[in-house]
Amino acid sequence: MAFAAAIGAMPLDMPESVLVKFTGSLQPGVTLRDVVNAIPYVAIQQGLLTVAKEGKKNVFNGRIMEIEGLPDLKLEQAFELTDATAERSCAGSTIKLSVDTVSEYLRSNVALLKNMIARGYGDARTLARRIRAMEAWLADPQLLEADADADYAAVIEIDLDAITEPIVACPNDPDNVKTLSEVAGDRIDEVFIGSCMTNIGHYRAAANVLKGQGENAARLWVCPPTRMDEEKLKEEGYYAIFEAAGSRMEMPGCSLCMGNQARVEDNTTVFSTSTRNFNNRLGNGAQVYLGSAELAAVCAQLGRIPSKEEYLAIAAEKIDPYGDELYRYLNFDQIEGFEDSGRVVSVEEEARVLAEV
Numbered sequence: 001m002a003f004a005a006a007i008g009a010m011p012l013d014m015p016e017s018v019l020v021k022f023t024g025s026l027q028p029g030v031t032l033r034d035v036v037n038a039i040p041y042v043a044i045q046q047g048l049l050t051v052a053k054e055g056k057k058n059v060f061n062g063r064i065m066e067i068e069g070l071p072d073l074k075l076e077q078a079f080e081l082t083d084a085t086a087e088r089s090c091a092g093s094t095i096k097l098s099v100d101t102v103s104e105y106l107r108s109n110v111a112l113l114k115n116m117i118a119r120g121y122g123d124a125r126t127l128a129r130r131i132r133a134m135e136a137w138l139a140d141p142q143l144l145e146a147d148a149d150a151d152y153a154a155v156i157e158i159d160l161d162a163i164t165e166p167i168v169a170c171p172n173d174p175d176n177v178k179t180l181s182e183v184a185g186d187r188i189d190e191v192f193i194g195s196c197m198t199n200i201g202h203y204r205a206a207a208n209v210l211k212g213q214g215e216n217a218a219r220l221w222v223c224p225p226t227r228m229d230e231e232k233l234k235e236e237g238y239y240a241i242f243e244a245a246g247s248r249m250e251m252p253g254c255s256l257c258m259g260n261q262a263r264v265e266d267n268t269t270v271f272s273t274s275t276r277n278f279n280n281r282l283g284n285g286a287q288v289y290l291g292s293a294e295l296a297a298v299c300a301q302l303g304r305i306p307s308k309e310e311y312l313a314i315a316a317e318k319i320d321p322y323g324d325e326l327y328r329y330l331n332f333d334q335i336e337g338f339e340d341s342g343r344v345v346s347v348e349e350e351a352r353v354l355a356e357v
């Protein structure tokens with residue numbers, strides 16, 4: 001502030017950026033979580049990242065990760081990529097999306113915030129100001145773009161056509177990534193499907209894997225991130241599938257990922273969809289693999305990590321043909337009657353608050 005007062009400007013040191021640029025398209029059975037793990041996988045191959053703690057090299061450390069090449073991702077999917085940049089020790093991240101994608105998400109968010117006013121959440125005027133700002137953007141949508149001649153600390157190009165199987169983070173370091181073929185056959189005692197790395201589509205896909213397969217071989221914990229996801233999954237019958245497989249259904253939120261709520265048994269081997277697998281976070285002495293919800297469901301069913309061939313066969317039969325039905329997201333503006341659900345504030349009062357800002 002002293003600078004600003006004295007010279008009328010505020011010098012800020014911006015971290016450098018690392019550009020991660022995707023080309024090609026997702027191959028059958030390969031999920032966005034595998035794309036998340038492909039980033040350290042390719043960085044290791046290029047000598048920009050090492051796994052060992054001693055003398056560790058990490059090109060991402062303290063820098064911004066700028067992600068390009070996946071413009072048609074939904075916002076819910078994009079979160080999975082940007083969320084995980086914390087595991088790379090990034091200072092922040094950006095992802096280049098299309099105006100259509102961002103507009104779709106903001107329209108949904110406007111409906112959600114209006115419903116929060118209707119439900120009596122505070123502060124109504126703060127919510128109303130956010131609604132107005134989003135509506136103003138929607139009326140004239142402009143997205144920030146990187147300069148065409150921008151300099152980057154490094155550019156990492158990832159060809160999605162070359163990723164033909166899942167990639168998982170192995171015990172106990174999110175950077176310790178390997179292909180499914182390299183870890184196939186390892187025993188899995190417990191499986192966690194949950195955390196802010198998941199969205200409703202993951203739960204539908206995981207349930208489809210388990211449908212009609214009897215009891216899980218491993219103990220499966222299922223925890224949708226929000227109550228809205230929980231309600232929808234119950235309504236659509238997916239909870240019944242998880243329960244029929246003997247899964248433990250957790251209260252929506254962070255659950256095992258938080259490390260101080262529920263815990264896995266001591267010294268077990270776990271497959272988890274959560275963000276990080278640091279020592280003792282999910283349970284004392286737990287050895288934790290990190291990967292997709294789709295692969296997690298297969299691990300729960302078998303009690304071990306499947307081979308690439310086993311997994312791809314299950315994905316081809318139970319996930320890929322149903323993609324449009326499974327990977328749908330909650331667009332609140334398209335849910336009939338959503339604006340009035342749980343209403344405790346009158347329509348007139350809501351309109352008055354919105355008109356005042």
Ligand code: SF4
Nearest residue numbers: 195196254257258275
């Ligand atoms: S504790 Fe919660 S917010 Fe934090 S990484 Fe895990 S799921 Fe996300």
